[in-house]
Amino acid sequence: MTRTATAAVLREYGTPLRPEQVLIPELRDDEVLVRIHGVGICHTDLTAAAGGVPLPVPAVLGHEGAGVVVETGSAVTRLAVGDPVVLGFDSCRSCRNCARGRYAYCTHFAALNYGGRRADGSTVLQDTSGAAVHGNWFGQSSFSSLVVATERNAVRLPADVPVALAGPLGCGLATGAGTVLEVLRPESGSSIVVFGLGAVGMAAIMAARIAGCDTIIGVDPNPRRHELARTLGAGEVLSPADHDDLGRHLRRLTGGGADHAVESVGTEAVIRQALSSLAGPGVCATLGLRAGRNPVTIDQTHLLSGRTLTGVIEGDVDPQQFLPRLADLWREGRFPVDALVRTFDFVKLDDAFAAVAAGEVVKAVLTFDHDN
Ligand SMILES: [Zn+2]
Ligand SMILES: [Zn+2]
Structure with missing residues (x-):
């Protein structure tokens, strides 16, 4: 049966x-149809809307969707109609990297998440004239009241989690928290500096507190972010403009340099600040996506003392394992997603995008009224 959605x-x-x-025609065997209750706006959506990602148009963006399963394909066994789910990125779950549990580095990642089509080249959506509309953006294209996902990337949520607010777990929050808990794995008592206090950086701060870091420092030029970062676990929050030599100041605050740094901005200036804040040994994870090539000059001498710069996509997590773990931490009050979110009715899309672009919200979530 063909369904109609608002996208x-x-x-x-x-x-x-x-x-x-x-229009959404028949589901394939491995697909699920999800009625979206809320979808977060991630900076990668803005990058793609500006043409910074090779996603063909016309297309539906949105990749932090959460909602309820309303239909399942014939081969779906793990999910049932009525299940609340959050949608993660897609991966083939069978290539060399997926077989090693490194789903974020799936060798088919670009095709499955940015290609706008199913793996077999077909498109899931049509406009009312019958022309193809590209979907499958991060396996979902969830700026839409109904979404086709698959059993691979739809993750069941506990029933008592507010599903309309849960979508950001699937990308931004998993990216920040996964980088800390799955990649950096800080020892209890260690130090960490987080550059950029959007949803990714705030998730990294919450995760650093969960991991037992003693010294957690946030850096962001927007003073409106500072108080929230303190509430979530940062002992100190700085504006870069207040310090002539930010790296030296951070090394002093961390007693000789930070054990870990998380960089969610992606500019050369911030990556270099993050590296200069590190102790030796120390590890900096860079997460911020910039469109196109993004060369950074690094002093090799600085790296020689055991310093590492690593890049991380999607927190290097398995969404099927990690998103339920974040949901449990949320229920325990240790990962308060709701503190980051401001909701906008889906019809107020433009207001939500403007608020994101202006940095007025940490995480905007578009919500759908399904009473109609
Ligand atoms: Zn794969
Ligand atoms: Zn994202």
């Missing part, structure tokens, strides 16, 4: 997303 469609790069009716 925000990107017709041309650099133009606003516009709500349209889209």
Whole structure:
């Protein structure tokens, strides 16, 4: 049965997303249809809308969706109609890297998450004239009231988690928390500096507290972010402009340099600040995505004392394992997702995007009214 959904469609790069009716024909055997209750806006959506990612248009963006399963394909066994789910990125779960549990580095990652099509080349969506609309953005394209995902990337949530707010677990929050808990794995009592206090950075701060870091420092030029970062676990929060030599100041605050740094901005200046804050040995994870090539000059002498710069996609997590763990931490009050979120009705899409672009919200979530 063909279903009709309301989706925000990107017709041309650099133009606003516009709500349209889209058609969803029959599900494939491994697919699930999810009624979206809430979807977060991630900076990668903005990058793609501006044309910074090779996603073909017309397309539906959105990759922090959460909702309830309303239909399942015939081969789906792990999920049932009525299950609350959060949608993670897609991975083939069979290639060399997936077989080693490194799903974020799936050798088919680009095709499955940025290609706008299913693995077999077909598109999941049509506009009302019958023309193809690209979907499958991060295995979901969830700026839409109904979404086709698969059993691979739909993750069941505990029933008592507020599903409309849970979508950001699937990308931004898993990225920050996964980088700390799964990649850096800080020892209890160690120090960490987090650069950039958006949702990714805030998740890294919450995760650092969960890991038992003694010294947690946030860095962000936006003073409106500072108080929240303190509430979530940062002992100190700095504005970079207040310090002539930020790296030296951070080394002093951490007693000789930080054991770990998380960098969620992606500019050369911030990556270099993060590296200069490190002790030796020390590890800096860079997470911020910038469109196109992004060369950074690094002093090799600085790395020789055991310092590492590593890049991380999607927190290097297995969404099927890690997202339920974050949901449990949320229920325990240790990972308060709701403290980061401001909700906007889906029809207020433009307001939400403007608030994200202006840095007025840590995490905007578009919500759907399904009473109709
Ligand atoms: Zn794979
Ligand atoms: Zn994202």
